[in-house]
Amino acid sequence: MRILFNTVLAAAALLSLPSLASQEHVVAQKGKAFAAQTLSIKVGDKVSFRNDDGFSHNIFSLTDAMPFDLGTYGAGQVKTVVFGKPGKFEIECAIHPDMRMMINVAP
Numbered sequence: 001m002r003i004l005f006n007t008v009l010a011a012a013a014l015l016s017l018p019s020l021a022s023q024e025h026v027v028a029q030k031g032k033a034f035a036a037q038t039l040s041i042k043v044g045d046k047v048s049f050r051n052d053d054g055f056s057h058n059i060f061s062l063t064d065a066m067p068f069d070l071g072t073y074g075a076g077q078v079k080t081v082v083f084g085k086p087g088k089f090e091i092e093c094a095i096h097p098d099m100r101m102m103i104n105v106a107p
């Protein structure tokens with residue numbers, strides 16, 4: 001009985017692994033807009049900002065916890081950010097001031 005119980009525990013541990021690993025989220029930019037207005041993720045997750053427009057974007061955040069600037073990047077390119085701190089991150093585009101979204105990073 002104990003062996004069976006341990007086997008079940010081991011299986012449960014294996015099954016739960018993917019939820020512990022960091023996840024990758026994709027946010028497209030199309031028509032001078034982010035594909036999502038808000039995104040909820042966990043600390044350690046990656047967000048890939050994919051430019052689906054035919055012109056450049058420059059995604060950045062001035063949020064104190066983790067400011068970043070991905071620089072200007074053109075059509076079809078992807079830039080990835082790992083969110084290593086919890087908080088609410090306002091994401092903007094330096095080229096298109098109307099582009100804004102919020103990423104909520106849970107601890």
Ligand SMILES: [Cu+2]
Pocket residue numbers: 032056057058093094095096099
């Ligand atoms: Cu832009």
